[in-house]
Amino acid sequence: MKKFIQLSVLAVASLVLSNAALSQELTGTLKKIKETNTITIGHRDASVPFSYYDDKQQVVGYAMDICMAVVDGIKAQLNMPNLQVKLNPVTSATRIPLMANGTIDLECGSTTNNVDRQKQVSFGPSYYLTASRYVYKKGSGITDIASLKGKTVVSTAGSTNIKQVTEANVAQNLNLTILSAKDHPEGFLMVETGRAAAFVMDDIILAGLIGSAKMPGDFEISKDAFSKPEPYGFMIPRDDPAFKKVVDEAAGKLYKSPAMLALHAKWFEKPIPPKGIVLNQPASAELKKAFANPTDNPDPDSYK
Template sequence: MRIWGILLTAVLAANAASAEELTGTLQKIKETNRIAIGFQESSVPFSYLDGNQKPVGYALDICARIAEAVKTELRLPNLTIETVPVTSSNRIPLMTNGTIDLLCASTTNNAERQKLVAFANTHFLSATRFAAKKSLSIDTIEDLKGKTAVAIAGSTNIAQLNKVNVERKLGINIVPAKDQAEAFLMLETDRAQAYVLDDVQLAVAIARSKDPAAYAISKDEFSKPEPFGIMLRKDDAPFKAIADRVTAQLYQSPDIEAIYRKWFESPVPPIGINFNYPMPSALRAAFKKPSSSPDPDAYVLN
């Protein structure tokens, strides 16, 4: 009995020490029994609200895997998963101040953002292009000279548009929009002649529009295809290790094919639109070698 007592004491002490060793996000989740997942309300099909106002999407499905792993690792069977709406402008502040623990949307992972936050393994690759009405015959970036272009405030896209505008002296009137819905409405109502965004999201916006045949996506790119990642807090290695482990296992398994087809090649809620956007070869290659690199050159096919 004495030996069993000593062993029990040792086990309890080890568990106590393990709990005390938790830091950062994992410690916060353990103490509150809650994980906060940020999402964007109109970033279809990465994260958005369905017909029942429930957050759904490709990135949210990936984040659910991370949350489940945290739940298991911290032994929190009743872990509360809270979804928090964010915008392009406030998502980084809400991450750094602890309001959200994961951002599950279409967020570009770049070197500038990595000074403030971290990212899990890349879940998508996309280049910045523009959409315009076919009737305007705006096909190249040079065609935007002197015209009005809309992009989402705080996004990588508006930063790239500003950079090209200055470098090429195009005199584009750049208008920031609060979200994708507002931006496309400006294009639709001719308040802007071009809408600058990631190419996959332009394809989604056009597919969902009243007249998809009226729009075209530019061949010109403002950037090389850039990585999207699940955003995490910076300098939180234990939490990032879980997110990287879970996403690497997912991306190297057949499950990622099913998740991708569900959101990009099948009818999606709320009205059953199919975006018919097959997985790009560069993304398929990236899944074979998961990485959280912000460098577009790291994902170039050899």
């Protein structure tokens, strides 16, 4: 009995020392999460179907489901089953500054992973591939990018899309008037009300906006694009390899499992809240390849 008690005391002491060592070894974001018992997720308010408010003002979406699986991996790594999740809304313009200044730990939305952004933040493995296209009203006479010449177009402030259309305007001598919208719904509304001929944005975001419109049949998404297919990923703080390792492992485990394609189908092939729209966008061969071999590579050509 005495020997059993001694062994039990040693086991408890070992556990305490182990936890103390873990606490001392933690750095950066993991240490912050451990000390505050909170992880803060940056989310969008209207990036359907990635991250948005439903009719009950709950934040839902494809990116949110993936990020919550990542949070589960962080909970397991830190042995914190009761870790609190705080939600913090972000916009295209504020998401990178809020990540850089430590306000958010994980950003779950529709953010393009590119070389310029990797100078400011890091990314988890890519979870979607999109291209920069534009939505316009049927019967407007718009047939391709050249037919936009001299017209007013809009894109969302802080997005890669507004940069792409600005560059195309100069390169192709389009003489566009380019307006900046505070968010995606405002940009779409400007086309809906005739204040702009086209709204330039990622094609999947445009599909969600059309599906939610009063008259979906009035709009069309361009076949030509301002970009190659580009990867979406969730942002995490830069220069934090320990946190990135945990995030990448948790995401990779999900991506390689059958649950990932089921999750994709839930948001892109089935009715989604709040209006039950169906985007009808099955996973492409390139995206399936990215799931099988998770990567944060920003080069569009690497996904071919």
